Amino acid sequence: MERTSLLLLLLLLLLLTAISFPLTLPTSPDHFFRPSSAKPKATLSRPKYKEFFELIHPLPSDHLTPSCALHIVHHTFGKTVNRPPYSTPYSPPSDCPPPWLHVALEFRTKSRGDQYDRISGLWLGGAELLRSSTVKPTESGISWTVRKDITRYSSLLVKRNINFTIMLENVVDNIYTGVYHVDVTFFFYKETAVRAPLIGGDHISIFPQKQGLIGGFAAKDVYESPADLIIPISAFHNSKGYWFIIKGDSDVHFRKLRFPANTRRAVMELYVSFHGNDEFWYSNPSNTYIRMNNLTTLRGNGAFREVFVTIDGMFVASEVPFPVIFTGGFNPLFWEPAVAIGAFDLPTYDLDLTPFLGVLLDGRDHVVGVGVSDGISYWLVDANLHLWLDTGAASVEAKSVVYQNPGSSIKRQEEFRDLDGSFAIKGTRKTQLVGWIKSSAGNLTTSVMHQFKFRSSIKYGRNGNYKHAKQNMKSTREVRVMNEMGMLLSRVTMKRRYPIKVVTLKIPGTKKNTYMLITNVSHSLIDHCSNGKLSSFVHNNQIANGWIEVKDHDVIAGEAITNQTLTCRDDSGCYVRTVAAIDGSLVIDNSTFACPSLI
Ligand SMILES: *[C@@H]1O[C@H](CO)[C@@H](O)[C@H](O)[C@H]1NC(C)=O
Numbered sequence: 001m002e003r004t005s006l007l008l009l010l011l012l013l014l015l016l017t018a019i020s021f022p023l024t025l026p027t028s029p030d031h032f033f034r035p036s037s038a039k040p041k042a043t044l045s046r047p048k049y050k051e052f053f054e055l056i057h058p059l060p061s062d063h064l065t066p067s068c069a070l071h072i073v074h075h076t077f078g079k080t081v082n083r084p085p086y087s088t089p090y091s092p093p094s095d096c097p098p099p100w101l102h103v104a105l106e107f108r109t110k111s112r113g114d115q116y117d118r119i120s121g122l123w124l125g126g127a128e129l130l131r132s133s134t135v136k137p138t139e140s141g142i143s144w145t146v147r148k149d150i151t152r153y154s155s156l157l158v159k160r161n162i163n164f165t166i167m168l169e170n171v172v173d174n175i176y177t178g179v180y181h182v183d184v185t186f187f188f189y190k191e192t193a194v195r196a197p198l199i200g201g202d203h204i205s206i207f208p209q210k211q212g213l214i215g216g217f218a219a220k221d222v223y224e225s226p227a228d229l230i231i232p233i234s235a236f237h238n239s240k241g242y243w244f245i246i247k248g249d250s251d252v253h254f255r256k257l258r259f260p261a262n263t264r265r266a267v268m269e270l271y272v273s274f275h276g277n278d279e280f281w282y283s284n285p286s287n288t289y290i291r292m293n294n295l296t297t298l299r300g301n302g303a304f305r306e307v308f309v310t311i312d313g314m315f316v317a318s319e320v321p322f323p324v325i326f327t328g329g330f331n332p333l334f335w336e337p338a339v340a341i342g343a344f345d346l347p348t349y350d351l352d353l354t355p356f357l358g359v360l361l362d363g364r365d366h367v368v369g370v371g372v373s374d375g376i377s378y379w380l381v382d383a384n385l386h387l388w389l390d391t392g393a394a395s396v397e398a399k400s401v402v403y404q405n406p407g408s409s410i411k412r413q414e415e416f417r418d419l420d421g422s423f424a425i426k427g428t429r430k431t432q433l434v435g436w437i438k439s440s441a442g443n444l445t446t447s448v449m450h451q452f453k454f455r456s457s458i459k460y461g462r463n464g465n466y467k468h469a470k471q472n473m474k475s476t477r478e479v480r481v482m483n484e485m486g487m488l489l490s491r492v493t494m495k496r497r498y499p500i501k502v503v504t505l506k507i508p509g510t511k512k513n514t515y516m517l518i519t520n521v522s523h524s525l526i527d528h529c530s531n532g533k534l535s536s537f538v539h540n541n542q543i544a545n546g547w548i549e550v551k552d553h554d555v556i557a558g559e560a561i562t563n564q565t566l567t568c569r570d571d572s573g574c575y576v577r578t579v580a581a582i583d584g585s586l587v588i589d590n591s592t593f594a595c596p597s598l599i
């Protein structure tokens with residue numbers, strides 16, 4: 001395989017400043033196949049299955065020895081397209097009954113052959129526990145493990161004889177030969193779970209001695225304990241999985257339910273993924289641009305999307321989702337062996353609906369809806385309603401007093417001539433909900449504020465062959481609880497920021513019918529959570545630069561450098577991990593529990 005260096009290529013570019021070869025499509029992000037035979041460098045000891053991973057913060061149970069384990073799934077997902085998901089009965093393990101301090105889920109996958117990357121969902125009793133995407137396998141095989149803390153689902157995990165379900169739609173034929181071998185294990189940790197010897201590199205200088213927040217980031221700060229009841233807002237018929245398949249802007253899906261009369265707190269957790277022509281929605285141009293240029297691409301509708309929740313037809317909450325990049329996105333070499341942020345454990349969004357209980361606790365049925373503003377192709381969305389009950393009373397009294405939703409202000413600007421031009425979107429939304437609940441804990445008023453600022457800019461140049469797409473999303477949620485005297489009892493602030501920048505240049509390839517894509521991607525997920533006493537901070541940042549030469553959808557050559565740093569800090573300590581990969585090989589992997597001086 002001939003390898004052109006990036007530098008040489010850039011020199012070549014300078015010589016080709018006025019590129020005007022005909023291209024049917026401007027640079028439109030797409031999904032590619034990694035080179036199979038060409039790629040791997042002859043390293044001495046290549047493992048049989050190449051291990052992929054996602055950089056995540058440590059789980060709160062990482063330093064504990066599990067009290068027991070339940071290996072619930074050992075299954076192969078072959079030809080599963082248009083088939084119902086795989087279900088198996090679940091009951092809590094008899095050798096370590098609840099209560100548990102922590103519960104962790106482990107999802108292990110192996111695959112070999114040719115295959116697309118796929119989306120998968122894991123549910124317990126119809127409530128989603130994990131949304132994950134798969135890695136495209138290779139001839140020599142790949143594997144990965146996802147670990148997630150699922151303690152917040154304890155009220156489901158104590159139930160007997162419910163179904164554990166996995167959806168992983170896969171196509172197997174002469175070309176796509178890869179099947180996915182999946183193992184799922186639940187690990188349960190009792191209060192008495194013992195500290196495990198630390199596994200990890202030599203670079204660990206200190207380890208938080210306190211049973212701290214490291215890994216319990218956010219969830220432990222925000223909620224005093226797991227909810228008493230979880231109601232899935234998902235598709236009942238599970239022949240196509242429990243997620244709602246949302247096709248387009250007006251395709252709102254509903255679930256009718258009755259709230260227990262003693263509900264004192266309600267939080268809706270949203271699971272979201274986007275597919276088809278909306279896989280790269282944050283870089284989609286307007287429909288006018290596509291129409292005026294007679295383009296055939298269907299990746300349009302602009303670069304703003306919002307997942308929203310309605311109650312009885314009324315808009316109550318929303319979120320602009322984090323732009324997850326699946327492993328085939330932009331340049332598949334970027335995401336090897338460290339996948340893109342969130343690709344194995346897609347971020348979820350907690351929307352506090354407590355102030356609405358005044359409307360919901362009237363003993364009648366209510367209709368909860370979910371939809372996607374401006375969505376095209378299909379989105380897979382469902383939600384879990386986490387409810388905390390007043391165990392000391394059969395019912396509580398509640399009233400919603402303030403509902404302010406001035407609506408979002410979305411301003412769009414575009415200016416283009418033929419294939420070159422620019423698109424800008426600025427959006428803001430502020431929602432305020434206030435309501436009181438009189439339970440055995442007293443008469444408490446909850447005030448929920450959500451605000452977001454969204455910015456997007458897309459620029460095309462060089463006759464549509466150069467594209468610069470940038471987006472920034474800042475979301476702030478604040479939940480305050482006051483007593484009847486107006487005294488502030490708690491105040492939790494959650495701030496999230498997720499900027500992304502993708503720059504792509506398309507030039508002719510070195511061979512007939514090939515083209516080159518030079519792409520730079522940088523993106524981050526920054527979470528900051530505080531409750532006045534404790535605070536946590538997670539900053540995950542990934543930068544990837546490289547190029548690929550493409551024929552049809554196959555990558556025939558390419559180079560990639562990906563750098564990533566994850567920094568976590570809370571009151572019990574820090575965790576920092578830095579990785580760098582060149583052409584799919586890890587060249588740096590340093591981690592430390594020592595706090596860096598500058599965060
Ligand atoms: C579990 O799944 C099986 C097979 O899909 C189904 O027949 C059964 O009714 C489900 N059980 C529950 C409790 O949902």
Ligand SMILES: *[C@@H]1O[C@H](CO)[C@@H](O)[C@H](O)[C@H]1NC(C)=O
Nearest residue numbers: 291292293294295417418419
């Ligand atoms: C698009 O197609 C229309 C009708 O065929 C044609 O008049 C127009 O010139 C085309 N525009 C471009 C930019 O190719």
Ligand SMILES: *[C@@H]1O[C@H](CO)[C@@H](O)[C@H](O)[C@H]1NC(C)=O
Nearest residue numbers: 397436438443445483484485
């Ligand atoms: C609860 O407190 C709110 C605000 O302090 C007050 O308006 C409301 O009347 C109280 N409710 C009851 C039942 O006392």
Ligand SMILES: *[C@@H]1O[C@H](CO)[C@@H](O)[C@H](O)[C@H]1NC(C)=O
Nearest residue numbers: 503504505518519520545546
């Ligand atoms: C990508 O980044 C490299 C290094 O910063 C730069 O030299 C190159 O011009 C960038 N490529 C594009 C397409 O912007």
Ligand SMILES: *[C@@H]1O[C@H](CO)[C@@H](O)[C@H](O)[C@H]1NC(C)=O
Nearest residue numbers: 543544545561562563580588
């Ligand atoms: C990536 O990391 C390598 C090794 O630490 C460094 O030399 C390079 O400058 C980094 N690249 C970027 C774009 O940050």
Ligand SMILES: *[C@@H]1O[C@H](CO)[C@@H](O)[C@H](O)[C@H]1NC(C)=O
Nearest residue numbers: 202203578587588589590591
């Ligand atoms: C990573 O660890 C290696 C080996 O201990 C060390 O040489 C290197 O300086 C470290 N790099 C960083 C960026 O900390």
